[in-house]
Amino acid sequence: MLQPLTLPFEAALAERRFFKLICGASYRNYEVIRWLAEVFTHAGAHAIDVGLDVGSVEAARAGIQAAQAAGAEHEPVVLVSLDAGDDVHFFRITLDRPACTDCGSCLPACRFGVFDLTTALQLDEQNCTGCRECVPVCPTEALSLRPWGRARDYAGLLDACWQAGARGIELHTGSGDESGLAALWRLVGDQRQRWPFISFSVGDYGQGVPAVLALVGEIVGWAGSGIIIQTDGKPISGRSGAASTRAALDLAAQVMDLDLPAFVQVAGGTNDLTGALAQERSLPIHGVGMGSYARAFVGLPDAAQIPSRLDLWQSIHRARELVLSVNP
Numbered sequence: 001m002l003q004p005l006t007l008p009f010e011a012a013l014a015e016r017r018f019f020k021l022i023c024g025a026s027y028r029n030y031e032v033i034r035w036l037a038e039v040f041t042h043a044g045a046h047a048i049d050v051g052l053d054v055g056s057v058e059a060a061r062a063g064i065q066a067a068q069a070a071g072a073e074h075e076p077v078v079l080v081s082l083d084a085g086d087d088v089h090f091f092r093i094t095l096d097r098p099a100c101t102d103c104g105s106c107l108p109a110c111r112f113g114v115f116d117l118t119t120a121l122q123l124d125e126q127n128c129t130g131c132r133e134c135v136p137v138c139p140t141e142a143l144s145l146r147p148w149g150r151a152r153d154y155a156g157l158l159d160a161c162w163q164a165g166a167r168g169i170e171l172h173t174g175s176g177d178e179s180g181l182a183a184l185w186r187l188v189g190d191q192r193q194r195w196p197f198i199s200f201s202v203g204d205y206g207q208g209v210p211a212v213l214a215l216v217g218e219i220v221g222w223a224g225s226g227i228i229i230q231t232d233g234k235p236i237s238g239r240s241g242a243a244s245t246r247a248a249l250d251l252a253a254q255v256m257d258l259d260l261p262a263f264v265q266v267a268g269g270t271n272d273l274t275g276a277l278a279q280e281r282s283l284p285i286h287g288v289g290m291g292s293y294a295r296a297f298v299g300l301p302d303a304a305q306i307p308s309r310l311d312l313w314q315s316i317h318r319a320r321e322l323v324l325s326v327n328p
């Protein structure tokens with residue numbers, strides 16, 4: 001049995017219409033986070049996912065408050081992401097400067113405005129989501145991903161993020177290291193009353209679906225009922241079309257077959273078709289999280305190009321389409 005429902009995000013999960021905006025675990029462009037939070041609060045999103053970082057929480061809360069000051073009735077819960085070890089979401093791009101020829105081939109590969117070739121190639125790392133799309137494009141192998149932002153003081157950072165207004169935690173299961181995740185859970189589980197929103201993000205990051213399913217069973221054994229399992233199909237890969245979202249739905253179907261007392265929310269390649277495709281497959285998911293696709297959909301194709309205030313309502317209208325697409 002699931003726990004009694006008292007909060008708006010819980011009702012949305014139970015009604016299978018939960019929408020989460022994913023800003024990115026490694027992403028730190030506060031101006032963009034604030035803008036996205038404002039847009040998606042107006043649009044009725046139920047949660048906003050940021051890194052374990054006080055500045056990111058404050059930026060999301062500032063966007064929510066700006067929307068509420070302008071009449072928005074919703075208040076999405078802000079959640080922070082923790083890494084159990086080598087999780088793909090906690091990487092950022094790095095440049096081997098001597099190997100770079102400034103050829104510019106990587107510029108069109110990046111949807112997040114990281115590269116600038118005004119003179120020699122420069123990286124604006126705060127905009128990097130770790131999507132990896134630029135890496136194979138470079139002819140000289142000058143680009144690679146490195147682990148980034150792995151917290152050392154989880155307890156202190158969690159407390160600071162709670163003080164800043166975060167009320168949710170997402171634990172990323174990383175490379176499937178059960179002992180690392182269990183250790184993280186021992187810390188978080190002790191604080192469960194403080195954090196009403198607890199999610200575990202699982203994906204087949206090389207260890208195979210049977211291992212993922214076994215891990216999901218372990219997680220529910222530790223955490224009990226009422227948690228959220230995020231099935232991460234193809235991380236940080238959202239594009240348009242049915243193919244983009246298939247892996248997330250396939251994994252959700254296998255997790256839901258376990259019939260565990262947890263909500264199942266999909267992410268990783270999700271888009272405006274995800275909800276309709278789940279219904280076509282008679283797959284009763286509880287919600288959808290979207291990141292890179294959501295940004296482009298609301299008119300933020302490049303982090304350096306926040307639309308003007310005049311365009312805000314157009315972006316909100318587009319964001320509302322996405323929120324409603326979860327349960328069409």
Ligand code: SF4
Pocket residue numbers: 092093109110111112113114115127128129130131132133134135
């Ligand atoms: S393409 Fe992806 S990994 Fe490469 S710089 Fe841009 S955001 Fe970072």
Ligand code: SF4
Pocket residue numbers: 095099100101102103104105106107121137138139140141142143
């Ligand atoms: S593609 Fe590689 S060599 Fe060319 S500018 Fe980008 S990082 Fe430098």
